[in-house]
Amino acid sequence: MKTLEELLAIKSVTKKTMLVREDIGDDKIKIVVGMGTCGIAAGARDVLNAFVDGVAEKELTNVAVTQMGCIDMCKYEPIVEVTVPGKEKVTYVNMTAEKAAKVIEEHIAGGEPVSEYIK
Amino acid sequence: MYRSHVLVCGGTGCTSSNSPAIIEALEREIAKNGLQDEIKVIRTGCFGLCALGPIMVVYPEGAFYSQVKVDDIPEIVEEHFLKGRVVTRLLYDETVDGDSIKSLNETNFYKKQHRVALRNCGVIDPEDINEYIAKDGYQALAKCLKELTPKQVVQIVSDSGLRGRGGGGFPTGRKWSFTAANEADQKYVVCNADEGDPGAFMDRSVLEGDPHCIVEAMAICGYATGATEGYVYVRAEYPIAVQRLKKAIEQAREHGLLGKDIFGSGFDFDLHVRLGAGAFVCGEETALMTSIEGNRGEPRPRPPYPAVKGLFAKPTTENNVETFANIPQIILNGAEWFASMGTEKSKGTKVFALGGKIKNTGLVEIPMGTTLREIIEEIGGGVPNGKKFKAAQTGGPSGGCIPASLMDTPIDYDNLTAIGCMMGSGGLIVMDEDNCMVDIAKFFLNFTVDESCGKCTPCRVGTKRLLEMLDKITSGKGTLEDIDKLEELCYYIKDNSLCGLGQTAPNPVLATLKFFREEYVAHVVDKKCAAGVCKDLLTFKIVKDSCFGCGMCARQCPAEAIKVTDYVAPGKKKPAYNIDSDKCVKCGACLSTCKFKAIVKE
Numbered sequence: 001m002k003t004l005e006e007l008l009a010i011k012s013v014t015k016k017t018m019l020v021r022e023d024i025g026d027d028k029i030k031i032v033v034g035m036g037t038c039g040i041a042a043g044a045r046d047v048l049n050a051f052v053d054g055v056a057e058k059e060l061t062n063v064a065v066t067q068m069g070c071i072d073m074c075k076y077e078p079i080v081e082v083t084v085p086g087k088e089k090v091t092y093v094n095m096t097a098e099k100a101a102k103v104i105e106e107h108i109a110g111g112e113p114v115s116e117y118i119k
Numbered sequence: 120m121y122r123s124h125v126l127v128c129g130g131t132g133c134t135s136s137n138s139p140a141i142i143e144a145l146e147r148e149i150a151k152n153g154l155q156d157e158i159k160v161i162r163t164g165c166f167g168l169c170a171l172g173p174i175m176v177v178y179p180e181g182a183f184y185s186q187v188k189v190d191d192i193p194e195i196v197e198e199h200f201l202k203g204r205v206v207t208r209l210l211y212d213e214t215v216d217g218d219s220i221k222s223l224n225e226t227n228f229y230k231k232q233h234r235v236a237l238r239n240c241g242v243i244d245p246e247d248i249n250e251y252i253a254k255d256g257y258q259a260l261a262k263c264l265k266e267l268t269p270k271q272v273v274q275i276v277s278d279s280g281l282r283g284r285g286g287g288g289f290p291t292g293r294k295w296s297f298t299a300a301n302e303a304d305q306k307y308v309v310c311n312a313d314e315g316d317p318g319a320f321m322d323r324s325v326l327e328g329d330p331h332c333i334v335e336a337m338a339i340c341g342y343a344t345g346a347t348e349g350y351v352y353v354r355a356e357y358p359i360a361v362q363r364l365k366k367a368i369e370q371a372r373e374h375g376l377l378g379k380d381i382f383g384s385g386f387d388f389d390l391h392v393r394l395g396a397g398a399f400v401c402g403e404e405t406a407l408m409t410s411i412e413g414n415r416g417e418p419r420p421r422p423p424y425p426a427v428k429g430l431f432a433k434p435t436t437e438n439n440v441e442t443f444a445n446i447p448q449i450i451l452n453g454a455e456w457f458a459s460m461g462t463e464k465s466k467g468t469k470v471f472a473l474g475g476k477i478k479n480t481g482l483v484e485i486p487m488g489t490t491l492r493e494i495i496e497e498i499g500g501g502v503p504n505g506k507k508f509k510a511a512q513t514g515g516p517s518g519g520c521i522p523a524s525l526m527d528t529p530i531d532y533d534n535l536t537a538i539g540c541m542m543g544s545g546g547l548i549v550m551d552e553d554n555c556m557v558d559i560a561k562f563f564l565n566f567t568v569d570e571s572c573g574k575c576t577p578c579r580v581g582t583k584r585l586l587e588m589l590d591k592i593t594s595g596k597g598t599l600e601d602i603d604k605l606e607e608l609c610y611y612i613k614d615n616s617l618c619g620l621g622q623t624a625p626n627p628v629l630a631t632l633k634f635f636r637e638e639y640v641a642h643v644v645d646k647k648c649a650a651g652v653c654k655d656l657l658t659f660k661i662v663k664d665s666c667f668g669c670g671m672c673a674r675q676c677p678a679e680a681i682k683v684t685d686y687v688a689p690g691k692k693k694p695a696y697n698i699d700s701d702k703c704v705k706c707g708a709c710l711s712t713c714k715f716k717a718i719v720k721e
Binding site: 014 | 120121122123124126157178179180181201202203204222224242243249250252253255256257258261265374375376380381382383
């Protein structure tokens with residue numbers, strides 16, 4: 001290694017993969033995907049992975065993607081809850097990987113909830 | 120992109136409680152559920168809370184699973200990883216708060232700690248140099264080589280107030296400046312990882328959990344002192360540490376962080392690993408260097424000091440693992456940052472290996488000036504089984520003890536020396552009312568007698584005589600005069616031994632004499648061991664009126680010392696038993712078998 005830039009390049013690439021190990025503080029946007037049996041059957045795993053990959057792709061560092069169990073609204077699965085600090089929780093229903101991309105684009109990065117996916 | 124990271128402790132503690140099998144089971148179950156592209160399993164170094172091992176932390180939730188069993192893995196994978204339902208029943212109970220999970224940093228064990236030397240332990244994969252780099256790794260080395268002169272580096276280390284963590288407490292910056300000032304065609308850096316105190320495992324955990332920080336720090340030291348080669352002397356009994364260190368050195372070489380012309384600065388530095396064969400004396404700096412040279416590990420007289428004539432007769436800087444572990448952080452954050460922690464003359468933090476009669480056995484790092492009470496009662500969770508805290512032994516066979524009455528002493532180098540104790544390398548063994556202090560002194564003397572290299576007479580013969588005197592006292596044959604003689608010999612050995620081993624070997628005796636002289640007196644005058652440890656002073660008795668005559672004890676007795684009598688206690692149906700004290704070997708087997716608590720130890 002001859003330059004500091006080489007070192008910093010490795011640092012920035014690896015750091016992104018390690019973001020998941022940071023504490024979920026109150027200052028982070030939380031995306032919670034319903035992964036009960038009902039959710040999984042409705043395709044929640046694709047949705048979950050779409051969120052994880054989408055957030056990484058956009059290099060959003062203030063976002064935590066986690067899971068939850070069934071919340072008794074099985075017919076609307078896959079359900080995704082998004083909480084932006086200081087704002088009310090938004091619940092998206094009947095989600096897909098494509099819809100996830102739009103939520104990341106407009107809500108997580110843009111700050112405007114995607115009203116058409118909200119029940 | 121992995122959505123979840125599972126960190127499993129791969130330190131020696133958790134490895135011995137079967138964490139490799141946990142990792143294997145995790146990988147198997149994850150593959151079975153088709154989660155291998157979503158969940159990553161990482162083997163880390165020590166988390167510190169060894170009492171709860173094997174430990175496993177799942178991110179992003181930060182769920183802290185403790186004492187994980189292989190049988191629990193299918194449930195954790197299916198419920199938690201797949202369906203997102205944390206298996207609360209298997210979490211460390213302090214992290215469960217109703218329905219939510221508390222961060223590990225909020226638990227009693229972690230909240231008072233401040234991790235500098237251990238900052239990456241249990242956080243990164245020690246076998247992946249990229250993860251170390253992601254945590255600012257090798258940036259301190261780059262800063263030194265690109266922006267600072269060797270003199271400035273030494274100045275920063277001096278200003279930080281860092282002192283040797285191996286136990287001596289010598290200012291690290293001054294040590295570096297001595298070597299730097301000596302001109303020579305070749306100089307060396309040596310890392311002392313020959314951690315030999317019974318109960319100490321701080322250095323092992325740093326090497327296992329964050330080996331790259333030692334590699335980086337030694338290169339920085341090399342630059343500051345003008346050395347181009349370094350040796351890490353590590354015990355062969357630390358196979359995991361050795362393997363990870365070797366891997367770290369290899370990776371650093373591949374990345375050009377060791378070798379020629381590092382960061383294009385023209386500075387060359389390379390590292391070698393040497394394994395110690397387990398002799399305690401090789402932790403003494405001159406003996407250690409003699410051992411690296413390929414000779415029998417025996418100390419040599421100082422002066423000349425290693426800074427003048429050290430390894431292969433060249434100027435050498437030798438520091439302990441934990442000392443080095445602080446260096447990169449000091450360079451990156453500045454001397455003022457480091458000096459802002461700790462007390463007036465002892466800056467920074469200290470790692471302690473908590474062991475003995477304590478709930479949370481493990482590794483803790485606290486700012487200097489924290490009191491023993493905070494360590495034991497708050498971080499350590501107190502003495503288990505409702506027993507009373509008696510004393511804490513610090514510094515192993517070279518150290519002393521802190522009695523309960525001095526529990527509120529802020530721990531730093533000078534305060535401990537002032538009370539006739541010593542910081543030592545960081546072993547902290549907690550003792551309760553069931554520990555006999557004379558026996559503790561004898562335990563450590565046994566160790567030093569074994570480990571004395573035999574080169575100088577005061578240590579070789581003196582420690583042996585000390586042990587014989589202690590034997591005499593614990594077997595009830597001692598006199599008050601023996602106690603005085605014991606003390607006198609202690610001072611003689613301290614004053615006349617060649618190296619640190621002999622000079623500190625009497626410390627456990629002197630410290631226990633200072634704080635627990637009455638126990639020594641009880642052993643010689645009353646012939647009693649209040650803690651019930653010294654067998655020769657004990658008698659086992661059956662309280663005949665409590666004996667139901669079941670005969671369990673007689674069947675357990677290996678010496679056939681328990682026989683039935685013809686006395687039947689009032690209200691009992693069978694005759695009572697009796698112990699023949701001449702035949703009794705005092706093994707205590709009867710005591711634990713008696714269901715009626717009719718057997719007593721006096």
